[in-house]
Amino acid sequence: MKKNHKYIFVIGGVMSGVGKGIASSSIGKILQAKGFKVNPIKVDPYLNVDAGTMNPTEHGEVFVLDSGLETDQDMGNYERFLEMDLKDDDYMTSGMIYRHVIEKERNLGYKGKTVEAIPHITEEIVSRWKKSAEHHNSDVTLVEIGGTIGDYQNILFIEAARNLKIKYPDDVAFIIVTYLPIPGSLGEMKTRPTQNAVRQLNSYGVQPDIIIARGTEPLDAKRKEKIAISCAINPENVISAPDIESIYDVPINFERDKISSVILKVLHMKGRVHNGDLDEWKTFVKKRAKAKKQLKIAVVGKYFDTGEYTLSDAYVSVIEAVKFSSYWKDTRSQLTWVNSKEYEKNPKKIEELREFDGIIVPGGFGESGIEGVIKTIEFVRKNKIPFLGLCYGMQLAVVEYSRNVLGWKKAHTAEINPKASRLVIDIMPEQKENLKNGNYGATMRLGAYPAVLKKGSVAFEAYQTGKISERHRHRYEVNPEYVPDIEKAGLIFSGKSPSGKLMEIAELPKDVHPFFLGTQFHPELKARPLHPHPLFTAFVSACLKKQSS
Secondary structure (H helix, E strand, C coil): CCCCCEEEEEEECCCCCCCHHHHHHHHHHHHHHCCCCEEEEEEECCCCCCCCCCCHHHHCCCEECCCCCEECCHHHHHHHHHCCCCCHHHEEEHHHHHHHHHHHHHCCCCCCCCCCHHHHHHHHHHHHHHHHHHHHCCCEEEEEECCCCCCHHHHHHHHHHHHHHHHCCCCEEEEEEEECCCCCCCCCCCCHHHHHHHHHHHHCCCCCCEEEEEECCCCCHHHHHHHHHHHCCCHHHEEEEECCCCHHHHHHHHHHCCHHHHHHHHCCCCCCCCCCCCHHHHHHHHHHHHCCEEEEEEEEECCCCCCHHHHHHHCHHHHHHHHHHHHHCCEEEEEEEEECHHHHHCHHHHHHHHHCCEEEECCCCCCCCHHHHHHHHHHHHHCCCCEEEECHHHHHHHHHHHHHCCCCCCEEECCCCCCCCEEEEECCHHHHHHHHCCCHHHHCEEEEEEEEECCCCHHHHHHCCCEEEEEEEECCEECHHHHHHHHHCCCEEEEECCCCCCEEEEECCCCCCCCEEEECCCHHHHCCCCCCCHHHHHHHHHHHHHHHC
């Protein structure tokens, strides 16, 4: 461990969903602005080895790193807030830890010793935290421990953090993010749930240094004092975190309570000479606040009958990518979730899409609602409504074009109908071999892959470069057998793998359609508040142009 390296552990109290990820991201942003190099780590206590097999409508979006590791959506928050690409060492689950320790034991890595949760699991956890810090050569490591105080699953991670605190008392800080409810019948903010959460944390041998008090209203001095007395901390170490309009206001809001000064004091750190002190971030926040124009964008897909609350988690990166590009164009985008199944039941209903300034078809899997998505793509192509297709959205755009322009009525994707006469979307031959052998993981294209862009294309104009790298998460590809005929019919594959074998971007030229573009990759995963993704910005620009025409 680097001398005087600092660790901050963020733990949740009272209830789940209290905002630990946003709090951790915001603290990291503030410390960056103070001149410190930060690396975040997300700890998920579930036994899944990664997030790839988890249902996004239950757990939230699967966020893919450059390496291809499938992670929790909080990793996306870290990357967006901290403007950095994270590594495999920055994410861990109980499943990862246990698998590694068991494999090591099977290979006699412990030389015949009895292997137990303590110390072997906790030692493996700490070694991974240290490894992540070394890889980033950071000053401060921020560790968000998933779950809530009282969950059985996260006890070993808290125990590992406690052990670090014992060894390095001046270099480790604990922050608990709690919730202060205001019962409707009482109309008064209650501190007792926070007091109980802190006492439960105390029962693990951990005393929080800072309490972040979430609630619908700001915390008053009286309640700060009450929490401080009952939880044995200074009143200035109780940070008020009321509900606000945007998560991107959180770093600024935290600094109103001088959280950076509190953290530096707790960790015995000296302030550094720095430039700007959140100036760029404040500019972005002001852009969002001042944006007056409104765009209406429909997101058409097949999972949208599960409720909007769920969707906001399942497609969080898409939502944020649209926001970033919109704000920098001095506008806001109102997203409307449209269930593609409705267009299968009632084809005339598709006319409602004329009301929108643009249409997005995001990623997805499976058969349900697919014909409605294909009808949507046909409608927006013929009516020249700006269209952005992401992964499955691009694949279905190729299916639609093959059916309705080339006349291949039975064109399809192997994912839905592997016996179709024209599989314009298929699994590559080498991937089929893996499937036969039951090696399903090897059939997914995961992580960052390079692509070469065609000069003069919409994509090239957006990126302003001919070489890009983007993140993937899919199994099916455009079948190269049909590419020459499809391109001859007018659909341009403007982005291809360096070998020319894999199609990465499909588009129509601007003289045919104002903006019709689909990507095999997920551009939303690399969108940042201060650096919006060029394809989303190009899409938003096209939507604004349509609105003003």
